[in-house]
Amino acid sequence: DVKVTQSSRYLVKRTGEKVFLECVQDMDHENMFWYRQDPGLGLRLIYFSYDVKMKEKGDIPEGYSVSREKKERFSLILESASTNQTSMYLCASSLDRALIGTRLRSNQPQHFGDGTRLSIL
Amino acid sequence: AQTVTQSQPEMSVQEAETVTLSCTYDTSENNYYLFWYKQPPSRQMILVIRQEAYKQQNATENRFSVNFQKAAKSFSLKISDSQLGDTAMYFCALKSGGSNYKLTFGKGTLLTVNP
Numbered sequence: 001d002v003k004v005t006q007s008s009r010y011l012v013k014r015t016g017e018k019v020f021l022e023c024v025q026d027m028d029h030e031n032m033f034w035y036r037q038d039p040g041l042g043l044r045l046i047y048f049s050y051d052v053k054m055k056e057k058g059d060i061p062e063g064y065s066v067s068r069e070k071k072e073r074f075s076l077i078l079e080s081a082s083t084n085q086t087s088m089y090l091c092a093s094s095l096d097r098a099l100i101g102t103r104l105r106s107n108q109p110q111h112f113g114d115g116t117r118l119s120i121l
Numbered sequence: 122a123q124t125v126t127q128s129q130p131e132m133s134v135q136e137a138e139t140v141t142l143s144c145t146y147d148t149s150e151n152n153y154y155l156f157w158y159k160q161p162p163s164r165q166m167i168l169v170i171r172q173e174a175y176k177q178q179n180a181t182e183n184r185f186s187v188n189f190q191k192a193a194k195s196f197s198l199k200i201s202d203s204q205l206g207d208t209a210m211y212f213c214a215l216k217s218g219g220s221n222y223k224l225t226f227g228k229g230t231l232l233t234v235n236p
Contacts, residue, residue, distance in 0.1 A: 031222055040130075042212060042228035050222055058223070090166065109156060110224060112166040 003027070006091050006113040014121055019078040021116050023091030030095065032074035033110060034058075034066060037088040049074055081120045089116045123148045125215050127227035134203045135235050141188075142198045142230045144213030152218030155189070155196045160229075161209040169211070172196065174218070203234045 007022035025032065033048040035058075045058030047066040055066050063085060067075040074093075078085055092110040124147045134140035146155070153174045160166040172180045172189050179187050184201045200207055213227040 033222075033224075040228060043224075043226040045223060048222050056222070109168045109171060111168075112158075114165050 004091055004093055004111050004113040006089075006116050008116050009114060010117050010119075012119045012121060013078075013081050015081060015083060017078075017081045019081050019118070019120075021076040021078075021089055021091075021118070023074045023076070023093075023113055024072050025074075025093040025111070026072065027093065027095075027111075028071065029093035029111075030071075031093060031110075032068065033092040033094075034064075034074065034076045035090045035092065036060070037090055037115070043090065046076065083120050085118070086120045087118060089118055123215055123217065123225040125213050125225050125227040127211075127213055127230050129230045130228070131231045131233070133233045133235055134200075136203055136205060138203055139199060139201045140203055140232065142200075142211055142213075142232065144196045144198070144227055146194050146196060146213070146215045146225075148194075148215060148217065150217050154216045154218065155187075156214040156216070156224070157185070157187070157196075157198045158212045158214060158226075159207075159209045160212065161206075166212070170198070200232075205234050205236060208232060208234045 003026045005024045013019050031050050034046045035043040037043050044060050046064050049055045049068040052071050065077045091113040094110045095108040126145045155172045157169040158166050159169045170180050170182045170185050186199045188197045210229045210231050212229045214224045216224050
């Protein structure tokens with residue numbers, strides 16, 4: 001089974017602090033993602049990475065940055081935490097594509113971590 | 122831009138009964154994939170079922186099945202013989218076939234199964 005591990009389940013930080021959220025996957029997946037989940041808004045993509053050192057902005061990248069120095073690890077950084085970044089953060093990973101039978105399939109699902117509930121005071 | 126709409130924020134069902142969660146979507150692409158994810162309370166989000174848009178046959182996984190209406194851009198989830206463990210937030214998601222990356226999620230439906 002795929003294992004996506006987020007470093008903390010709960011985290012409390014102060015306004016203005018630099019915050020690091022870490023995510024590690026053990027299945028050699030090319031793609032990794034960071035989402036935030038808020039009630040009534042569903043999941044919104046912050047950043048994703050399709051290879052080491054490669055990253056692309058998602059729908060809400062402002063106030064965040066990411067780092068992918070190794071294939072298995074994808075870090076989310078809050079440069080200067082603010083109270084509106086209080087949220088549940090979910091990391092996910094997926095294969096780029098997989099050989100199913102004799103065909104390459106790109107509909108590989110994302111596998112999620114347990115989430116980090118971050119509170120900014 | 123892709124959009125996914127789940128019009129039912131909350132639903133409830135009695136144990137052993139059948140419930141259908143609705144999802145509509147919009148995309149300009151002809152090749153795409155649809156997913157239903159389940160997030161139990163305080164637990165990890167997991168994939169329930171997936172559907173390739175080029176397949177006419179509706180996907181099924183045990184008690185879970187979908188009704189995929191491509192022309193109507195509708196992708197509903199039917200849960201048969203509901204169990205207490207089905208209580209969760211359910212998210213519908215859409216992925217473009219041209220991209221291996223981005224999932225667009227709906228806002229979710231909170232399903233409560235009552236004993």
